[in-house]
Amino acid sequence: MHEQSKAKWSAVLMTILFAFATAFPGSSIQADADFSPGGTSAEVHNHSLTSSELTNIQLLHPNSTWRYLDNGSDQGTAWRTTEFNDSTWSVGMAPLGYPVSKTTSLFGGIRKTISYGANGSMKHRTSYFRTAIYVSGLADYTKIIGTFGMDDGVILYVNGQEVYRYNMPEGEANDQTLSSATVEEPVTETADLTQALRGVLHEGVNSFAAEVHQRSDNSSDLYWEMQLIANPAGSMNMFPAISCQK
Numbered sequence: 001m002h003e004q005s006k007a008k009w010s011a012v013l014m015t016i017l018f019a020f021a022t023a024f025p026g027s028s029i030q031a032d033a034d035f036s037p038g039g040t041s042a043e044v045h046n047h048s049l050t051s052s053e054l055t056n057i058q059l060l061h062p063n064s065t066w067r068y069l070d071n072g073s074d075q076g077t078a079w080r081t082t083e084f085n086d087s088t089w090s091v092g093m094a095p096l097g098y099p100v101s102k103t104t105s106l107f108g109g110i111r112k113t114i115s116y117g118a119n120g121s122m123k124h125r126t127s128y129f130r131t132a133i134y135v136s137g138l139a140d141y142t143k144i145i146g147t148f149g150m151d152d153g154v155i156l157y158v159n160g161q162e163v164y165r166y167n168m169p170e171g172e173a174n175d176q177t178l179s180s181a182t183v184e185e186p187v188t189e190t191a192d193l194t195q196a197l198r199g200v201l202h203e204g205v206n207s208f209a210a211e212v213h214q215r216s217d218n219s220s221d222l223y224w225e226m227q228l229i230a231n232p233a234g235s236m237n238m239f240p241a242i243s244c245q246k
């Protein structure tokens with residue numbers, strides 16, 4: 001096989017393995033020895049589903065593992081794409097950020113502290129995060145809700161398409177873009193992503209890419225975590241039960 005093709009297929013294979021490790025944490029396929037979430041795994045739909053099996057399907061559970069890049073480099077736009085090879089990025093369990101004392105009542109304290117660089121008054125403005133999920137039974141998903149823990153601003157891409165933006169100015173962002181407003185403490189937000197994900201999410205492996213932006217160069221904190229639930233029971237203003245917190 002051509003060397004370039006080999007490299008590309010190797011990257012695709014790594015993404016698939018990473019998605020399986022994230023979706024099925026009890027499996028023997030693990031991307032990281034440090035990976036030990038207690039979360040509910042995504043469900044595989046190979047049979048007729050009962051109504052209870054059709055609710056609260058965790059497509060991306062809290063404490064998932066994410067690849068992250070915290071070296072202050074400008075990643076342009078290629079990093080958002082499904083094909084991007086992130087195998088050289090670091091790996092950690094969400095919530096990710098700094099300092100370790102930061103927390104949200106929904107997701108809890110930071111599990112993986114990332115770097116802001118050598119200068120505390122000139123921190124990296126943008127940090128990059130990627131993960132992948134395995135989706136099966138998409139036709140059964142009538143509603144998909146995202147819940148987010150964030151500080152300060154975020155743009156989220158699924159399979160290269162922007163599907164969610166919080167506390168960021170309009171238009172294209174780059175690594176020097178600051179968030180729109182200060183977030184004093186990490187916030188929790190819920191968003192109905194059903195429309196945004198229509199035609200974007202597909203059966204099989206789906207890539208998630210998030211850029212988290214600071215409000216200022218000396219901002220003290222950063223926080224990133226999210227979960228994605230299909231067919232949540234009850235109102236979208238009620239957080240679905242989470243079994244991943246310890």
Ligand SMILES: [Ca+2]
Binds near residue numbers: 152214215219222
């Ligand atoms: Ca901040």
